[in-house]
Amino acid sequence: MTNRIILLVEDNPDDEALTIRALKQNDIANEIIVARDGVEALDYLFGTGAYAGRDLKSMPQLILLDLKLPKVDGLEVLRRLRSDTRTALLPVVILTSSKEERDLVNGYKLGANSYIRKPVDFVQFTEAVKQLKLYWLVLNERPPITGGNVI
Amino acid sequence: MFSFQKTPLKGKLKLVMMFTSLISIILVCAGLFVYEYFAVRQALTNDLMTKAEIIGANCTAAIAFDNSSDANQTLLTLTSQPNIIAAAVFTKQGTLFASYVRTDLHPSLPQQVKADGYYFEQGRLELFQPIMANDARVGTIFLSSDLERLYARFRSFSQIVLLVLLGSLAVAYFSASALQNRISRPILELVETTKQISERRDYSLRAQKKTEDELGSLSDAFNTMLSQIQERDASLKQANESMAAEITERKRAEVELRESEARLQTIVENLTEGLAVSDLDGQLLHFNRAALDLHGFVSLDECRRHLAEFADTFELSAPDGTVWPVDQWPLARILRGEKLRDLEVCIRRIQADWQRVFSYGGTLVHDANGQPMMAVVTISDITERKLAEEEISKLNAELEQRVLDRTAQLEVANKELESFSYSVSHDLRAPLRSIDGFSQALLEDHANTLDEKGKDYLNRVRAASQRMAQLIDDLLNLSRVARAEMQSERVNLSEIARSMAAEYRKAHPGRQVDFQIEEGIVAHGDARLLRVVIDNLLGNAWKYTGKHPRARIEFGMMNSNGEHIYFVRDDGAGFDMAYADKLFGAFQRLHAMTEFPGTGIGLTTV
Secondary structure (H helix, E strand, C coil), X not given: CCCCEEEEECCCHHHHHHHHHHHHHCCCCCEEEEECCHHHHHHHHHCCHHHCCCXXXXXXXXXXXXXXXXXXXXXXXXHHHHCCCCCCCCCEEEEECCCCHHHHHHHHHCCCCEXXXXXXXXXXXXXXXXXXXXXXXXXXXXXXXXXXXXX | CCCCCCCCHHHHHHHHHHHHHHHHHHHHHHHHHHHXXXXXXXXXXXXXXXXXXXXXXXXXXXXXXXXXXHHHHHHHHHXXXXXXXXXXXXXXXXXXXEEEECCCCCCXXXXXXXXXXXXXXXXXXXXXXXXXXXXXXXXXXXXXXXXXXXXXXXXXXXXXXXXXXXXXXXXXXXXXXXHHHHHHHHHHHHHHHHHHHHHHCCCCCCCCCCXXXXXXXXXXXXXXHHHHHHHHHHHHHHHHHHHHHHHHHHHHHHHHHHHHHHHHHXXXXXXXXXXXXXXXCCEEEEECHHXXXXXXXXXXXXXXXXXXXXXXXXXXXXXXXXXXXXHHCHHHHHHCCCCXXXXXXXXEECCXXXXXXXXXXXXXXXXXXXXXXXXXXXXXXXXXXXXXXXXXXXXXXXXXXXXXXXXXHHHHHHHHHHHHHHHHHHHHHHHHHHHHHHHHHHHHHCHXXXXXXXXXXXXXXXXXXXXXXXXXXXXXXXXXXXXXCCCCEEEEHHHHHHHHHXXXXXXXXXXXXXEEECCCCEEEECXXXXXXXXXXXXXXXXXXXXCCCEEEEEEEEEEECCEEEEEEEECCCCCCHHHHHHCCCCCCCCCCCCCCCCCCCHHHHC
């Protein structure tokens, strides 16, 4: 059950394109699901809305979460998925523009596994994505999926 | 008239001594006289007996021959004895035989023979003696002699006695005079001393002790007594003096008390605060000038009434408007034992347009035994003050409201600023990322269709967007610092500087920089902000020494006029002091971008 999905929650299409570009440049072959706002992200994770009926057995290996999102913001998404047993243990990396203190504090308080500020310099950004991949997709051992179906 | 009592001691002594010697001489003379009397009488008797014997013997023959004329002849021989005044010879039978009588005296002869022996009778000595012949009695002889010899003896004796008496009296007088001196002088001296003492009241005089007898003891006793008297006198004098001093002190205190009373009176009358005094029944005794003025009284008589009587004149009420009955008035409360302080009272004259706000105070005044004596009330007019206070509290309330409004506005502004910086942080960077990211994508994906100029332009676009991002970050930092709440604590600046230096070295391992960081520099302040300050200053030093192969950066502290001055010193590019005042303004840079990179925000943050 090697479901190697990366869920990218990003409302800015430029950022989406650049992030995917950076991921691709780092030879990441994982399937990338993009949610463009908080509601879409939650729909995907819990199989509701547009994703109703989705096989909830396949959960992303990593969630890259922007904070500033339309409808439901990133921190709220984080809070909800951490409070649901099916998604509570999913690795979540906050990937955002801001390094405001309150964002950092709230992000970690709500259970983010990591917090990365997107550098403006794309070369640096690519380097950061490379480190992300190396750490979260290669080195890091996934927690067992605790969703209703799989332990 | 002579009185022994009044005779001086000298005379007394003389008299006593002379009297004593006179008595003793008289006694001696009396003894001698008695002795002499008997001796002379015996001699007379013996003489007469001898004569009687001789004459008797001469007469024996005549008797024997009964020849009376012979006997008479014999008797006549007695004529030569002038002291024999009569003589007779009696026969054995007792008849007169012969007789002799001195013619000039005509003495009588005895009619009968008396028993043998002698008899002193009527100034005469008469003797009857037997006439013996051959141891047989033949008759009796009678002789009568006058006592002229005895008397003569007595006369001469008396003369001698008289002379002796006079002589011994004279001797006694002189010796008494001499002797009495030795007794009387010390006494007289003692008397003189006492006289002097009593006249001069000088108890330091002393009697001289001249003898070791009772008078000596008397002198001693007298002197001892004098010493005691002197001591008592001295202590008495001392006591007197201290008493006098005490009296003087008391008089002075009295004067002072009077003065202080007068002063107190003046003070009370001139107090700007009103003062009223009442007895324990609530009868007002005194209002000072200010109290009269405050209540609108003209004379003291108007206010010398019982408290209750004022109810017709005044109405007293609490600041909240509650009208008080008389038993709630300040004086009534004081009389019940309450101590009042700053009691605010609205006082109104009934039937007059007169209303004031008074502040009452007061208490019962107690005497030295703790018994209440009277009540004292202080009154001050606080009408103006109350008005001012009301004004002030109104202004204060307005001010407070304004402050609240401003604070709220400020909070809103702060909130806005916060959300502004928040969205800046998120939104302003995103386009920059796109610009940089897609420029890079162009450079990577379309490198072959771009000439060198195009690549250069794209690189410039990227550099500009990155600098813009840096600017945004610095601005956000500045606003964060400006918003931050300061928390003062002890901060070790040396430690911060060291950790910074280590960070810079790590970031630029190729540079040769000699850090001289003074140890133990401690300041009070917000640790986070101080870190920002030091980071900026040391960072600048690091940056502007960038062109030196070996740079030197110092961090230290010095004292100037009691102030601590912390400094960062480097041997880097430095700056023109003419622009020093611009150094700390936002976006101010003193070096060209090409020389040293930077946004000009750092020192503004400091």
